[in-house]
Amino acid sequence: MQLIEHADSPRVIRLHERDNVVVIVNDQGVPAGTELPGALVTLEHVPQSHKVNLVDIPQGGEVIRYGQVIGYALQPIPRGTWVREDLLRMPTAPALDSLPMSDAVPEALPALEGFTFEGYRNADGTVGTRNILGITTTVQCVTGVLDHAVKRIRDELLPKYPHVDDVVALTHSYGCGVAITAADAYIPIRTVRNLARNPNLGGEALVISLGCEKLQAGQVMHEDDASVDLSEPWLYRLQDSSHGFTEMIEQIMELAEVRLKKLDARRRETVPASELILGMQCGGSDAFSGITANPALGYASDLLLRAGATVMFSEVTEVRDAIYLLTSRAETPAVAEALVREMDWYDRYLAKGEADRSANTTPGNKKGGLSNIVEKSLGSIVKSGNSAINAVVGPGERAQRKGLIFCATPASDFVCGTLQLAAGMNLHVFTTGRGTPYGLAMAPVVKVSTRTELARRWPDLIDIDAGRIATGRATIEELGWELFHYYLDVASGKQQTWAERHKLHNDIVLFNPAPVT
Structure with a gap:
């Protein structure tokens, strides 16, 4: 990355020597007639984070950013123009039948030894970063009753069990009015099942059911599943109540207290950084x-992988146009083929x-300067760092190995976060340029701003300001190490993210491509 900067002067960034556009850094943009480095003069006002072309681009000519073609000029674009979406024709998506497959697998970097965090050991070998009672459901019909019960549990029971962080519904x-046997119904079903197995729930999740729904409790909890403790009563059906609403609440609270006692007996212990399962997302x-x-996330990802941890990146539509850069890095042809399979499935969907x-x-x-999905994709995949991609996890599936994993999800913030939780994520990091109060109830969310201006406006929502890189106050390497240490502190409970402090969280949103009846 080349930062062109002078004191009190217009500043631009050129990412690659092939690029024929630069990005404006100044908070308020630059007016028409501004002289940029290289005797480049803007022909119009250009907002912050938007592009200016360095050379005359003829009609049909390539517009290059990240060293890659992000579009073709629909008309001649004179040097110094604000290069906007309406001036570009978007390239077609890369064909999936002629991709490079595992032809540039990165060498493993030296191991990082001695890094640890304080976590909660679970019976199945996983580690939680938080100690939460989770109460899952088989159908939306029970939500009102459960919400009422959770409020009572928080007010009346949680104060008695100070070592439990929270209770989460x-x-x-999903669950009723759905085509439960449709070809793609396995996605929401296994998502609900794997959410209850998330490491931050300590294997103590309960299930609240109505009784008559299509998604039955046995599909959520399996008797042979070592990830959840079924030795104590774990299910309550509202239709079994003989005394109405009051009894329902009392029964749920009674089941919850049994689990709270067990969770409260747990204590943090020192575990290697390899037990971290980080999910990364943009929004x-x-x-x-x-x-x-x-x-910066990509640099920190490489550090975590060197420490033996698991790192997940996602969002199919935000990697689709850069998939050729990922299949090259796949550890094996089988991993590359799995990436292609997920791209093809989503194209058809x-x-x-x-x-x-x-x-x-x-x-x-x-408005933030991204002209199209091609440009967005090239910036999105940078989160994955420079390591080999070790595995691919389908939507709602649980990760079965450590390393760098592509977790195939939609790009929707809420759906992606839900599916990463189902995959086993115990810590989340979320980058944002425009800003969002996004959070998750089941895992801490580290919020990273792309611009210092956003961090200044939202000082009690943004945890880390990565905009310092654009203004030369920090390097990518410095921010990567800062994130690495911050992850371990948050995982240990030594730091609380702003989303945690404010108890900000979005609803769980399942991905259901199957029909609704």
């Missing part, structure tokens, strides 16, 4: 996402809805 809209992305926050991956880019993304 794993409510969702409210802008053109700085791929310049500051995501590269979008086609059924008469959409394609271009539907991903939001008005906020475009």
